[in-house]
Structures are given as structure tokens and as C-alpha cells.
Amino acid sequence: MSTETELSSVNSILGAIGQAPVSRIYQNEDKTLVYLNPEIAFVHNLLMDVNTDVQTEGWVFNTEYCYEMLPNDYNEINIPPNVIRLDKSEGQVYRDCDPVKRGTRLYDKYHHTYKFNRPIKLDYVFLLEYAEIPTVFQRLVTLRASGRAATQLVSNPELTQMLSMQEAQARAACMEYECNQSDSSFFGTPSGVSYRSYQPYRTLQR
Template identity: 25%
Template sequence: MADLPSVSTKLEAINTMLGAIGSSPVQSLTVSVDGDVTTALTILDETLKEVLSQGWDFNTDTRYPIARTIDNEYLVPSNVAAIDVSDEHPEVRATQRAGKMWDQENHTFTWDRDLTFNITWLFPFDELPQTAKNYIALKAARRFQGRALGSDNLGKYAENDEMEARTIFLDAEGVDAQHNILTGNYAVYRVLNRRV
């Protein structure tokens, strides 16, 4: 097993990415940054959103209450990657539109009842579990390296590190989630409860 970097901050992630193309590390992300750093930040943010949007135990809440506004609308928080009405309300058909929950049966944003939701959250990099940070940083580093250098040989090493970090992340996620095929498995619920 290779020695994978332990990435704890966004700055460390960016420096891991810069190291993948042979660039020197930076001391701060708040001062004026060069093109490589700007590109690395963009790729890290893209990768972060992509990975978190898949929905993991650490960033998914089930049956999460959202209070209705004075206009009886459900406003979707800005850091939500995915939202759906929870299994407590199987008869409700809703979707997200314009930052609110849309009633697909009655064609309105106005609701006459309290609902709970299954939500996948987007979190800042620094708030993630350590194994998720490592995986996202190495995935972003491989992408950054591929775009900056386009080297197949270097890409193989980066890909191996990424796969190892993904395996460690998935192992930790499985232990934390304590999934059971019969109970407490939101992923299975989502598959079985798809609406036609």
C-alpha cells in the first residue's frame, strides 16, 4: 500500500494538486494566485460537488424537517445537492424548482401540510471526514494533472492513488453508515421508491 497524503485543509489539497504537476506549494489561498492555483481551485470545487452529490452517510439526512414560509412554501437551502420528499409521505409528488419545492400534483409552490425531506448536503471541504478529503483531493489531483500535463504514465500513478483513497473512503463510509439491506439503507429506498 502506498503512502497516501493526509489532506486536512483546502490549502493542503491545492498543494497536493500542484505537486502532481511538479509545481511549488503555495502558502495561502487568500493572496493573489496564479493560473495553476486558480485552475486547481476550480477543479477541486467541481470534484467536491460531484462526489458529495452522490450522497453519502455523512452528508445525507432523512426525514429532515423544513419549516414552511409565511406563504406556505418550502424554500430549499442553498447548500442542498439533492432533495426529495421523505418516505413518510409516499403519496406526495414534489420536485425542486427555482429554489423551492414544487407540488407536481397540484402545480403550485404552496403547500397545505408539513412535510419532511431526504436531503443530500454540499459541505465545504474543511468540514468533511478525513477519508472523504483524501479521496476528493487525490481525485482532483489526477484530473488537474491530466488537464495540465496530459501524461499517461503520470496519470497511472495518480489513478492508483485515487483508487486506493476511494477504497479507504468507501470502507470508512460503510462502517460509519452501518447499512443493512432491510433497514436504514437510504440508497435502497431511493431505488425502490422511484416514481414512474
């Protein structure tokens, strides 16, 4: 089922290329949900593709660190289906294994095996539903999908250039969101550890 945010984004894309909005994405035919028409199907699939592309970059809202995974009865670790990227937590320090995602399982390239004898902590990038991502990222996804639709369906260079400018502004808003929410530090402190720098006014308190 399509959510309201998906429908509004599809209508924004249709409006960007000069098409009329729709009231729904799917229709019921013989108790089966199908797209209204091929153009709606193309635009909606374009929106979902761009949503995946943007989230694959790994942002503060869909990245989780030190996610502990336990081996199953076969000493294998199954990866959640909505994980699109992963890496070993603090793998640049502890290089005892090199895990990668292969299918639904975790594979150790260092030991060339799917077997893990102990728990492992991983950094995950999750693919969230479109309705779950922050509004600024929904805007970025919509504008980028609009640019692709303008290129593939309309072939209007001026429209594509204008949408590219709007996409750049939306990405700047996403970067501002990322900086505000991530509380990042170039000191490289571990996840969950805060660093309090020297503040001159504290000298007066002594």
C-alpha cells in the same frame, strides 16, 4: 478565505503535476482577495468542483433523513442554500406528492404547484465546506482533482494512470468509512430503528 486543508490539498495537487507549493491561495490587492496566479485559481476551482461532485453522491456524513420542513406565510417551502439533493422521506411508500428542488423553493411535480398546505419530511444531501468533510473524503477529492489536473495541465498518460490507481484506493477507504458509519441494513427498516438478528448463543440463556 481558504482553510489550511484547502491549502494543503492545493499543494498536493501542485506536487502531483510537478509544480512548487505555495504558502497561500489568495493575495490582498486593493483590499480585495484575489488568486496568486491563474494556475492556482484553476487548481483551487478544480478542487472545489470535485468536492461538489463527490458530495453530490450522498454519503453518511452529509445526508440527513426525515428533515421536517414547514411552509412559510405563502404556503411555499424554501430550501436551505447548501442542499444539493433532496427526496421525500419514505416516498416509495407514501406517494401523495413528488417534491423536487427548483431554485430556492420546493416544487410538487405530482400536483404541479409550489404550494404546500402542511409540513413535509425530506431526505437532504448537504454540500458541506471542504474543511468539514471526513479526512478520507478529503483525500479522495484531492486525488481525483490531481488526476484531472494531470489530464488538463500536463497531459501525461502515465501520471494520470498512477493517480487513478491512488484514487481507487482512496475510494475504497471511503466505502469502508461509509459501511462502518452508516449501520446500513438490507431489511429496509425505517431511519432510527434498529434490527437485532437472531444470535445462536441466546438459546443457551433460556
